[in-house]
Amino acid sequence: MDDIKNKLHSDYYTKEFINISKYLTDEYNDILKKIDINIENKNYTYFEFATINSKVITTRNNKKLLEEKDIDSNKYLELLNVFDKIENDYNL
Secondary structure, eight states, X not given: OHHHHHHHHHHHHHOEXXXXXXXXXXXXXXXHHHXXXXXXXXXXXXXXXXXXXXXXXXXXXXXXXXXXXTOOHHHHHHHHHHHHHHHHHTTO
């Protein structure tokens, strides 16, 4: 049992299999850069994806920041849907 738990824990932090960049348009990348998220053309670990996704989700509620950064709220909702799709596609 401990071996399974250790492998799952290790995979969470080390197994790079989530390709975020293939889901993003230039417009979505620009939005992410405005909130200080830079997505590289590489595979991410589940931990890295969860960290990025968490920031995307929490920023949604910061309407003042979205306005200050000149981010269209409808486009931001589309971006959230993209991250939902990534979760579904990778069964996260």
